[in-house]
Amino acid sequence: MNGLADADSRTSYEAVTSGGFHTELSEAEVREYMDDANMEVDDRLKNRGLSDRRLAKIERELTRHFIKFLVDDERQVQSEDIGPVSFDYAGALSAEGLKATTHGQQAVEYDTTDTLGPDGGDFWSVTA
Template identity: 85%
Template sequence: MVELADADSRTSYEDVTGGGFQTDLTESEVREYMDDANMEVDESLKGRGLSERRLAKIERELTRHFITFLVDEERQVESEDIGPVSFDYAGALSAEGLEATTHGQQVIEYDTSDTLGPDGGDFWSVTA
């Protein structure tokens, strides 16, 4: 895969991995998700009246959403039982899509065009 150059992205590796967001993925793996987020923002949101600053925030949070939604080791725990141990994860087998992670919820909040999310045909909804 051809990695997205920093100049071609609205966000950076440092932006994605900063601010308390933690991941065990390599920089190259994170950049693959950055490329996916950039492509989605370009194809779905560009030209809908959103500022570049807002698109950059969406791209950053969408990258984080992809990581927490799609990478098993990174998935967000939705509920947890202590004994016997049980975890329920948001995302992979839910119909929540962007609403399944806090980062996806932030994408919905930033997207004032209502293109993404439940009212705009959430492109990441997954049904079991």
């Protein structure tokens, strides 16, 4: 993998992996998702009048969303039953898209242009 260097990103590896966010992925793997988030922010939000600070937060949350949405072992639990144990996870085949994880929801919230939200077309809505 050839991940994004912090200097090429609005966020940093440290920012992505701080604040209680936990992942078992290697730094190189996290940087690959940082690159994906950077590309999405550049393509969809860069010239829409959002501040660099806001874009950095969106990029951080998109990175976290990608990890919790796309990586099988990292998926966020959406619901659980205690007995007999049952878990439902957010995942790439969820029609929920960015709404499937708390990080995706936060990215949509930070996007005051509504480009990432339901009115702008949730780019991670995928159906089986």
